[in-house]
Amino acid sequence: ELKVEQNPLFLSMQEGKNYTIYCNYSTTSDRLYWYRQDPGKSLESLFVLLSNGAVKQEGRLMASLDTKARLSTLHITAAVHDLSATYFCAVEPDSNYQLIWGAGTKLIIKP
Amino acid sequence: DGGITQSPKYLFRKEGQNVTLSCEQNLNHDAMYWYRQDPGQGLRLIYYSQIVNDFQKGDIAEGYSVSREKKESFPLTVTSAQKNPTAFYLCASSIRTSGGEQFFGPGTRLTVL
Numbered sequence: 001e002l003k004v005e006q007n008p009l010f011l012s013m014q015e016g017k018n019y020t021i022y023c024n025y026s027t028t029s030d031r032l033y034w035y036r037q038d039p040g041k042s043l044e045s046l047f048v049l050l051s052n053g054a055v056k057q058e059g060r061l062m063a064s065l066d067t068k069a070r071l072s073t074l075h076i077t078a079a080v081h082d083l084s085a086t087y088f089c090a091v092e093p094d095s096n097y098q099l100i101w102g103a104g105t106k107l108i109i110k111p
Numbered sequence: 112d113g114g115i116t117q118s119p120k121y122l123f124r125k126e127g128q129n130v131t132l133s134c135e136q137n138l139n140h141d142a143m144y145w146y147r148q149d150p151g152q153g154l155r156l157i158y159y160s161q162i163v164n165d166f167q168k169g170d171i172a173e174g175y176s177v178s179r180e181k182k183e184s185f186p187l188t189v190t191s192a193q194k195n196p197t198a199f200y201l202c203a204s205s206i207r208t209s210g211g212e213q214f215f216g217p218g219t220r221l222t223v224l
Contacts, residue, residue, distance in 0.1 A: 033212055033213075035215075041218070043154075044215070045213075045214065092210045097207075098159065098210070103152070
């Protein structure tokens with residue numbers, strides 16, 4: 001069974017701290033996507049990771065992909081309140097075309 | 112501006128009614144998708160279409176139907192057979208028929224009265 005596991009599922013942290021969200025998957029893939037969802041809103045694409053070792057950065061967020069370990073990380077540096085949201089990873093398996101979604105990580109950043 | 116539009120934003124359904132959710136894209140994307148999201152949960156795939164006049168069931172297709180008569184449009188009908196349709200419905204598209212990054216519309220929130 002194809003699985004994508006995110007952890008933690010819920011994270012409450014203080015502004016200014018660093019933290020990492022993990023996305024593990026069970027199938028072979030070298031394509032992984034990170035999305036952000038604000039409460040009551042749709043999903044917004046954050047990062048597209050298309051090869052082993054890919055690293056993308058946008059502001060205080062940095063995503064990386066290790067296809068050998070079947071692991072992607074989303075690192076938050078010096079968190080600010082505006083980053084509070086739910087973050088989803090989605091894997092595109094080599095075997096088919098559909099994205100397999102993680103359950104999401106709800107991130108709350110307290111001032 | 113290119114993008115995906117969904118209408119209506121909010122929809123209320125009475126028991127036993129069929130309702131249709133609209134999804135239109137002007138991105139010239141080949142593939143389109145419908146997802147359901149329950150409160151505090153992740154995304155579940157209802158249906159997807161890779162080309163016009165063709166579509167496939169996703170993980171939770173029972174009680175739903177779709178059509179793809181035009182490349183730009185992928186409407187979703189929630190039938191009376193769907194016993195618990197209250198949810199947030201998201202439409203997405205991707206440029207490739209074979210997967211790729213998906214772009215999402217703003218969503219439709221359906222509530223059963």
